[in-house]
Amino acid sequence: MVYVLFALSAVFSAGCSALYGWYESWSVLWKLPLLCVGCFVAMVLLFLLVLAVSCLFVDPKKLVETPSPYFRFLLNQFSKLAFDLGGVRVHAAGLERVPRKGRFLLVSNHLFAFDPIVFYYAMPWAELAFVSKTENFSLPIVAQVMRKILCLPLDRNNDREALKAILKAIQFLKEDKASIAVFPEGGTSTAYSFARQTARAVQNCAEGERSDCRLCADEHESNSQEHVPPEDRRVP
Secondary structure, three states: OHHHHHHHHHHHHHHHHHHOOHHHOOOHHHHHHHHHHHHHHHHHHHHHHHHHHHHOOOOOOOOOOOOOHHHHHHHHHHHHHHHHHOOOOOOOOOHHHOOOOOOEEEEEOOOOOOHHHHHHHHOHHHOEEEEEEHHHHHOOOHHHHHHHOOOEEEOOOOHHHHHHHHHHHHHHHHOOOOEEEEOOOOOOOOOOOHHHHHHHHHHHHHHOOOOOOEEEEEEOOOOEEEEOOHHHOOOO
């Protein structure tokens, strides 16, 4: 995303420089870079404006049943833009074990607030939908994007509503609408083994509704992901 915006900025700046005859004087040495940087910043702001305006037409309290490729694209591009501009490099190992076809359930440790963005950056093909705490659905822009990519709110103070969210997540898996991701801790934690310990329990719940649901258990500490084979997914 950053490279595309930079390339467009460079082409536009070069065109303007030729149009106004800047190449005929030494002033082009400072005018051209300055215009290029200005164009790049303007394009970044334009992208963010498009994202914000798009969210104005989404009701964050309304359940969405159909995923939006448009909002998925915006989210993936935002993730790339955020990490590239922030100078953050994500090193992912074991991605070859993550299914590229079909849906799966991702159970992960939650080390810091931006873990979902890391997943969207590293696994854009996965089309993940997170089961997230209800508080996140009150955040402007975040709530609208989450709704459009089929993320589900989990009310931790209402067991009946929480069960509805879980059943809806299973439905999305069955209908091939999204892969589901959960953070079992319910918040950030450094208990690295928690996801692997709870993976089987979550898997068994899902298999009560779908026998071919696949599971990936992720541990940030070892950067490993486990794809549980079908023969190990039998419910006793």
